[in-house]
């Protein structure tokens with residue numbers, strides 16, 4: 001029945017984000033004399049964590065077709081051959097172990113979020129920015145490459161999730177409209193320590209970029225470890241066309257290390273797109289006078305200092321793109337796995353409003369060629 005086929009084509013696999021009909025996941029559709037429909041859906045792997053979502057979506061879509069009396073969803077599992085076909089379909093045109101974002105024709109804007117030192121709010125900025133961009137209808141992936149912290153999954157409420165893998169192709173974990181992959185998800189257990197060094201880290205980064213099925217992304221946000229270590233070098237080599245956002249605090253003492261992270265990105269030919277000053281003034285409503293007062297807990301001027309120093313050193317304008325205030329709601333959102341930008345009606349003086357404005361600024365910027373590698377080489381005469 002074409003109407004049932006059309007209804008099934010509206011159901012997406014929650015991880016791959018493509019219609020199940022295109023992915024070879026609908027094995028059979030039977031309609032009996034009483035207009036009861038039985039749909040056999042093939043999961044990519046047995047025990048797929050999202051089978052409940054799939055069953056519900058298929059039941060709802062087919063149940064809404066006029067004339068359908070009842071829907072029964074039967075779940076099966078793809079054979080090795082069917083999985084190999086699926087992998088082939090998803091990676092068509094992509095060379096083995098090729099990083100799709102490094103291709104010259106890639107339309108994905110990669111933004112790596114860097115900081116000089118830890119604890120300045122790099123991961124908080126990454127997850128909130130990602131969610132704010134996704135709320136604008138953009139397709140966004142988040143790659144947590146912070147070997148020391150990997151706090152992104154917890155901040156997005158998927159700390160214990162593990163990605164599904166289909167024939168060595170890893171499907172990122174879907175949450176809140178984002179696709180998430182973390183270096184922590186490559187560990188067998190959450191409490192295990194990642195004690196990897198150069199070459200193994202490099203392989204892990206390669207795997208997370210090339211072996212993960214990211215699909216068509218508008219943005220990929222990467223949470224880098226603090227500082228200028230191995231991961232930043234690996235990513236710089238693999239993704240010279242990435243843009244880098246430097247997060248720092250207003251504290252003057254933190255400025256120098258943040259500058260170093262920005263300079264390093266530019267040495268890797270990545271464009272430094274701007275600076276985010278986080279933990280700027282704390283706004284408190286005064287119980288005595290009724291007005292609000294701002295306390296500069298970490299001083300002032302750190303963001304400007306980093307931006308000015310990078311502008312001079314790199315030779316193009318590196319602006320301060322946002323000043324995000326200290327805001328307990330941001331911390332609570334991170335702890336609870338529900339980023340503050342998801343709040344309805346954000347307080348215009350709070351962190352959420354500044355992070356939403358940052359997403360707007362970044363999304364509305366066209367990608368300038370200055371600072372990007374064009375891959376041109378002079379022709380000899």
Ligand SMILES: Nc1ncnc2c1ncn2[C@@H]1O[C@H](COP(=O)(O)OP(=O)(O)OP(=O)(O)O)[C@@H](O)[C@H]1O
Nearest residue numbers: 118119120121122123124149279325326327331334
């Ligand atoms: N603007 C802010 N207001 C209040 N709390 C904040 C703010 N920014 C970050 N925090 C809190 O500070 C702590 C450190 O933030 P976060 O983990 O984002 O930093 P980080 O730079 O990614 O650190 P690391 O590199 O060590 O992972 C978190 O508990 C976070 O909730």
